[in-house]
Amino acid sequence: MTAEFRSNQAEIKNQLNEMQSKLEVLMTRINEVEEQVSDIEDKLMAKRETEGKKDEQLKDHEDRLREINDSLRTKNLHLIGVPAGAERDRGPEYVFKQIIAENIPNLGRETGIQIQEIERSPPKINKYHSTPRHLIVKLGNYKDKEKILKAARDQTSLTFMGRSIRVTADFSTETWQARKGWQDIFRVLNEKNMQPRILYPARLSFRMEGEIKSFQDRQELKEYVTSKPALQEILRGTLKIPL
Known part of the structure; x- marks a missing residue:
């Protein structure tokens, strides 16, 4: 075996060792990158789960708020189309009693209906046109509300001061x-x-x-x-x- 052959063999061996070392370094870096990617994926998954839970909690809170809002309105009636200012002279309670007496006389003769509160709905700001404010009636008894609603449904139409009006239950917008x-x-x-x-x-x-x-x-x-x-x-x- 000549000295030149041995020299070439040694050089090839050194190159192989160097390539092996570089390969090991490369594999180490690949493993580190894979670990980093896996860690990022885990964090993203955890973040999505957290956001998902927050979305569910937010929806639960919104549903609960709507339920509370609606429960506060269980005794309320919504009178739509009552002319603005109709209650100015004798008050909103008189207006409500007149609507019942004129449109549902049989029910109007009952003396047990208790009115807790009557008010106009809050104004809604609209720069393009004025929004009518409906009359909200809070009754003392839920059954009175149901009787009025049933009687109103049985009528072909309801009127007051020559205008067509509607009587409905009072619910939140979402409901x-x-x-x-x-x-x-x-x-x-x-x-x-x-x-x-x-x-x-x-x-x-x-x-x-x-x-x-x-x-x-x-x-x-x-x-x-x-x-x-x-x-x-x-x-x-x-x-x-x-x-």
Whole structure:
């Protein structure tokens, strides 16, 4: 074996050792980067979970606030369309009693209806046009409210001072929107004589197979419908159930 061959062999060995060392350094750095990426992914996942919990807590707080808001209004009536200033001369209580006496005389003769408070709804700022302020009536008894609402529904129309007015339950804006969200389904169920109702504050109920079913939202109803082919067919268009 010549000296030149041994020299070349030694040089190749040194190069291999150097490459091995560089490879080990590279692998070490790759492992460090992978650990850093894994750590970042863990932190991102933890952050998403925290944000998800915060979103759930916020929704729970909003739902609870709406429930409290609505519970404070359980005895309230909302009189829409009462002319502004109608109560100026003799007060809002007189206006309310006149509306009942003129439109629902049988109920107006009852003396047990207790009025706790009457006021105009707070003004809403709108730079484009003035917003009418409705009359809010707080009754002493929830049953009185239901009697008035039922009597108002039985009338073809209500009027006061020559103007058409409406009497409704008083709910928060969010609850009104939730109740309106049932309208299309309510209409279809009513056409099928399934006795739909909107329960307080915004649950849908109807009669199905001899039982009363109630639902918190459309998703809950949609899940129930999947097990009821006949109901599925009835609500296919309104719930957008695929064929």
